[in-house]
Amino acid sequence: MHKVRITLFLLMAAAILVLALIAGPRMINPLAMSATEREILLSIRLPRVAVALLMGMALGASGAILQGVLRNPLADPYILGISSGASLAAALGLLSGFYVFGRSSVPVSAFIGASLVSVLVGAFGWKRGGLWPERLLLAGIGLNFLFSAVLMLLMSLSSDEGLRRAVLWMFGDLSMADWTLIPSASIFIVIGLGIALFRSKALNALILGDEFAYSLGFAVQRERLILFAAMALMTSASVSLGGTIGFIGLLMPHIVRLLLGADSRLLVPASAIAGGAFLCFADLVGRSLMPPLELPSGTVTAVIGAPYFLYLLRKKDVLGV
Amino acid sequence: MFSAYSGPILELDRVSFRYPGAGRIIDDLTFAIGGGEFIGLLGANGSGKSTILKLAAGMVRPDRGIVKLWDRPLAAYRNKDRAKLLCYFPQHLDVSVPFTVREIVGMGMYPYDIPPAMAVDEAMDTVGLLDKADVYVTNLSGGERRRVFIAMTLIQGAGILLLDEPLANLDIRYQIEFLRLLRRLQEQKGISVVMALHDINVALQFEKVMVIKNGAVLGIGAPEAVLTGPMIRDAFDVSIELRKAEHGMYITHEKWF
Amino acid sequence: MKKLFIILSLVVGMSYSVSAAEPALLPTRIISLSPATTEILFALGAGDRIIGVTSFCDHPEEAKKKQKIGGLSNPSLEAIVALKPDLVVMTTDGNPQEVDERLRTMGLRTYVWTARKLAELPDGIRGLATAIGASAQGERMAGEIEKSINRTRYKVQSTKKMNVLYIVWPEPLLVAGPGTAIDDAIRLLGHVNVSAKAKTSYPRYSIEELIREAPEVVFIGKGSGMDMQAVSQGILKKLATVPAVRNNKVCYVSDSLYRLGPRVVQGIEELAACIK
Numbered sequence: 049m050h051k052v053r054i055t056l057f058l059l060m061a062a063a064i065l066v067l068a069l070i071a072g073p074r075m076i077n078p079l080a081m082s083a084t085e086r087e088i089l090l091s092i093r094l095p096r097v098a099v100a101l102l103m104g105m106a107l108g109a110s111g112a113i114l115q116g117v118l119r120n121p122l123a124d125p126y127i128l129g130i131s132s133g134a135s136l137a138a139a140l141g142l143l144s145g146f147y148v149f150g151r152s153s154v155p156v157s158a159f160i161g162a163s164l165v166s167v168l169v170g171a172f173g174w175k176r177g178g179l180w181p182e183r184l185l186l187a188g189i190g191l192n193f194l195f196s197a198v199l200m201l202l203m204s205l206s207s208d209e210g211l212r213r214a215v216l217w218m219f220g221d222l223s224m225a226d227w228t229l230i231p232s233a234s235i236f237i238v239i240g241l242g243i244a245l246f247r248s249k250a251l252n253a254l255i256l257g258d259e260f261a262y263s264l265g266f267a268v269q270r271e272r273l274i275l276f277a278a279m280a281l282m283t284s285a286s287v288s289l290g291g292t293i294g295f296i297g298l299l300m301p302h303i304v305r306l307l308l309g310a311d312s313r314l315l316v317p318a319s320a321i322a323g324g325a326f327l328c329f330a331d332l333v334g335r336s337l338m339p340p341l342e343l344p345s346g347t348v349t350a351v352i353g354a355p356y357f358l359y360l361l362r363k364k365d366v367l368g369v
Numbered sequence: 370m371f372s373a374y375s376g377p378i379l380e381l382d383r384v385s386f387r388y389p390g391a392g393r394i395i396d397d398l399t400f401a402i403g404g405g406e407f408i409g410l411l412g413a414n415g416s417g418k419s420t421i422l423k424l425a426a427g428m429v430r431p432d433r434g435i436v437k438l439w440d441r442p443l444a445a446y447r448n449k450d451r452a453k454l455l456c457y458f459p460q461h462l463d464v465s466v467p468f469t470v471r472e473i474v475g476m477g478m479y480p481y482d483i484p485p486a487m488a489v490d491e492a493m494d495t496v497g498l499l500d501k502a503d504v505y506v507t508n509l510s511g512g513e514r515r516r517v518f519i520a521m522t523l524i525q526g527a528g529i530l531l532l533d534e535p536l537a538n539l540d541i542r543y544q545i546e547f548l549r550l551l552r553r554l555q556e557q558k559g560i561s562v563v564m565a566l567h568d569i570n571v572a573l574q575f576e577k578v579m580v581i582k583n584g585a586v587l588g589i590g591a592p593e594a595v596l597t598g599p600m601i602r603d604a605f606d607v608s609i610e611l612r613k614a615e616h617g618m619y620i621t622h623e624k625w626f
Numbered sequence: 627m628k629k630l631f632i633i634l635s636l637v638v639g640m641s642y643s644v645s646a647a648e649p650a651l652l653p654t655r656i657i658s659l660s661p662a663t664t665e666i667l668f669a670l671g672a673g674d675r676i677i678g679v680t681s682f683c684d685h686p687e688e689a690k691k692k693q694k695i696g697g698l699s700n701p702s703l704e705a706i707v708a709l710k711p712d713l714v715v716m717t718t719d720g721n722p723q724e725v726d727e728r729l730r731t732m733g734l735r736t737y738v739w740t741a742r743k744l745a746e747l748p749d750g751i752r753g754l755a756t757a758i759g760a761s762a763q764g765e766r767m768a769g770e771i772e773k774s775i776n777r778t779r780y781k782v783q784s785t786k787k788m789n790v791l792y793i794v795w796p797e798p799l800l801v802a803g804p805g806t807a808i809d810d811a812i813r814l815l816g817h818v819n820v821s822a823k824a825k826t827s828y829p830r831y832s833i834e835e836l837i838r839e840a841p842e843v844v845f846i847g848k849g850s851g852m853d854m855q856a857v858s859q860g861i862l863k864k865l866a867t868v869p870a871v872r873n874n875k876v877c878y879v880s881d882s883l884y885r886l887g888p889r890v891v892q893g894i895e896e897l898a899a900c901i902k
Binding site: 116119121176249252253255256257259260262263264265266267305309310311 | 452462469
């Protein structure tokens with residue numbers, strides 16, 4: 049029974065991927081392409097879908113990990129302030145004309161910002177030799193408010209153009225996606241995913257509670273730290289690729305839990321796949337709804353994600369309450 | 370199995386501990402648990418029962434003294450090896466994630482690289498939850514949930530179960546059910562059970578109780594020997610006498626109020 | 627040795643001049659990525675060669691009928707490439723830099739408009755005109771604008787300097803600050819833009835500060851399809867004490883100066899007419 053569901057799930061994800069490549073706003077038939085269409089497919093659509101896939105995978109997996117580590121079904125990588133920290137760093141980079149890494153300067157600053165915030169959250173969440181879920185959550189929320197405030201201050205003081213660019217970046221802009229950042233981001237995301245997959249058992253045990261995790265033979269604080277680091281790595285890479293796109297980390301684990309159960313060994317990779325497919329789909333919708341106007345993918349995920357999340361809340365199984 | 374071994378399996382030797390910022394709560398504590406023993410750790414709230422269990426489990430490290438498992442320092446064990454021998458059961462079971470019974474029981478395999486001796490189905494059957502194998506743990510009653518975790522410890526194969534007030538908030542029916550289950554496990558598999566309690570009536574059911582006050586042992590032994598009037602007064606600050614009734618059970622004899 | 631050097635420099639020189647004269651191929655499929663450049667292209671007579679514009683390109687009327695390829699800050703790469711243009715005109719004032727880089731890596735020709743100030747407009751027009759092979763029209767247009775600017779400069783030599791305020795939108799109050807064509811026009815006319823001290827081009831200005839600056843003339847630019855007289859009642863009431871409002875020197879002008887394009891001359895004349 050389970051295998052059937054998994055197969056269907058994978059097939060659907062694959063179908064969405066293919067659709068994202070060949071559909072909207074113009075259908076491209078890969079078997080009969082003109083030179084222009086081939087150009088569009090390879091230079092524009094392919095990197096765009098690749099970025100969406102990578103980001104979605106990173107965020108989906110991060111959400112699954114975080115919800116387990118924090119034992120909180122509302123946990124999302126962005127709740128911990130990682131997105132506002134990254135946005136602040138990106139905005140600073142944009143407005144100060146930081147150009148050391150050439151065209152990749154803004155993504156690199158976003159990555160640095162996200163990583164720094166993760167470390168900060170970890171530092172505030174640390175006490176007596178370990179990371180504590182409640183402290184992490186509170187520290188993250190607090191830092192989120194702080195960085196958002198500083199960001200708003202910065203934006204109110206900045207020029208129109210810098211402002212416009214910063215805002216556009218934050219909304220999750222995949223329209224200029226190209227191959228430059230994909231290799232380095234992929235490495236980080238693959239490493240993060242790998243760590244998480246290898247430590248799925250520890251994640252399951254952590255969900256049962258620190259005592260049971262200890263009783264089952266895990267070094268609780270160490271496992272928590274490793275999983276947190278993997279999550280931070282993936283989220284930072286994702287933010288550097290395409291800005292802040294919300295709801296994926298929050299929503300995908302819940303959907304996968306409904307379909308395939310809560311076992312982390314399945315939940316983490318399935319959330320990754322679901323996230324990748326969902327973002328590809330959101331990007332497809334964003335660019336196909338009112339062509340040639342392109343809605344930022346972050347907006348689409350929010351518009352689809354928020355109502356669906358509220359709907360999910362009505363199903364008791366999801367939260368166990 | 371373990372009951373053939375006559376020496377102590379888990380020992381606390383002159384253990385002292387206090388939480389940072391608190392007064393000394395455990396001071397120079399020594400006791401041992403043998404194979405197949407069923408011990409009740411009785412004491413008022415805040416008497417240090419939980420802390421003693423955590424020290425015994427190795428969840429907290431003593432400031433002084435040593436905890437030994439099978440005559441080796443507990444701290445020297447690798448986490449997974451210790452998990453195969455010793456199991457800790459917290460007071461609060463907080464499972465809001467929709468794991469199925471089977472999934473949780475299966476987690477008992479985690480300390481092992483090879484499949485364990487007992488199959489998951491057998492463990493679920495032993496606790497009477499085989500027919501609910503695929504039910505979400507969130508849909509079970511409190512008593513059933515505890516049984517799920519007991520089944521998990523069966524898979525874990527630990528010889529010692531340290532349980533922190535497992536009967537709290539259970540109706541008497543489920544308390545009896547739970548105790549009977551543990552008794553079966555003790556008899557069939559030779560598991561040692563140490564259970565923290567603060568209900569004197571339950572403690573009377575045990576063959577061996579250890580009375581705790583302020584982190585120190587007031588007495589160890591059979592309930593009729595240990596739970597005398599003065600002892601209860603000292604440990605619980607209340608004046609109640611115990612009397613023998615039929616079937617060798619003790620009941621309190623005067624009206625409480 | 628000397629001969630070799632001469633030959634080499636000739637070859638290098640020729641290759642440079644060849645690339646400078648690049649627009650030997652007349653672009654016939656032009657995409658314009660900003661309203662200002664669209665207007666200029668139409669004014670240069672290249673309107674029928676334009677195959678794509680942004681959703682904001684609304685001048686002249688014919689521009690509205692052209693194929694849309696997205697917005698100013700987020701044009702659709704796909705739409706641009708699908709139209710197979712042979713020249714894409716973009717601006718540093720509004721288009722993302724990445725668009726230029728991406729299009730060039732895909733082998734498309736681009737022209738980047740860089741003029742931001744009024745003084746740079748004539749040369750900017752000349753440059754764009756050359757790029758599309760309309761040098762003659764470009765020269766004519768640029769020349770007219772220069773003449774107009776010089777005429778205005780000469781005429782205002784003897785006028786008294788006045789404090790001027792240009793309101794782009796009444797609520798929330800947005801005024802034209804430094805770096806805008808409007809600001810350039812005001813200074814050309816020999817007056818002082820009271821919001822010139824602001825840091826951004828279209829700052830949100832404090833009303834108190836404005837009252838203190840006491841502008842003697844207030845312009846209110848045309849919004850999109852709105853009755854500006856109606857929406858500006860509120861702000862004018864608040865500014866009732868400034869000289870401009872007391873002396874009834876409040877003029878409603880068109881949006882000709884909003885873009886650095888062919889209508890700036892008209893815009894300057896509007897401002898001048900009001901001040902008299």
